[in-house]
């Protein structure tokens with residue numbers, strides 16, 4: 296016969312399990328923050344390159360290819376592809392905002408240089 300456990304003991308065990316699961320969630324959140332920071336470091340590099348060569352901030356054709364690829368990866372990983380696309384569009388909107396800012400800062404600096 297299985298040993299009887301008290302409701303208190305069951306609650307304690309559930310809380311211990313919850314703590315362990317949350318530790319893993321926190322580790323994943325930390326990894327995501329580091330991955331995002333690294334991604335933005337590279338996109339800032341792209342932004343400076345685009346500004347220096349007067350290339351457009353956004354590249355919708357590239358984004359379409361990335362979305363197709365990410366949606367397929369999401370399906371394989373059992374993640375909702377609509378969520379993956381939403382997440383991607385959210386990040387890219389911020390990247391494009393950065394690129395526009397880098398380009399306008401570069402244009403202001405150039406204009407100031409011309410004036411002196």
Ligand SMILES: C=C(O[C@@H]1C=C(C(=O)O)C=C[C@H]1O)C(=O)O
Nearest residue numbers: 338341353354355357358387390
């Ligand atoms: C980073 C780029 O700039 C923009 C941002 C993208 C991204 O964050 O993946 C993709 C395409 C561009 O709209 C790029 O052109 O590669």
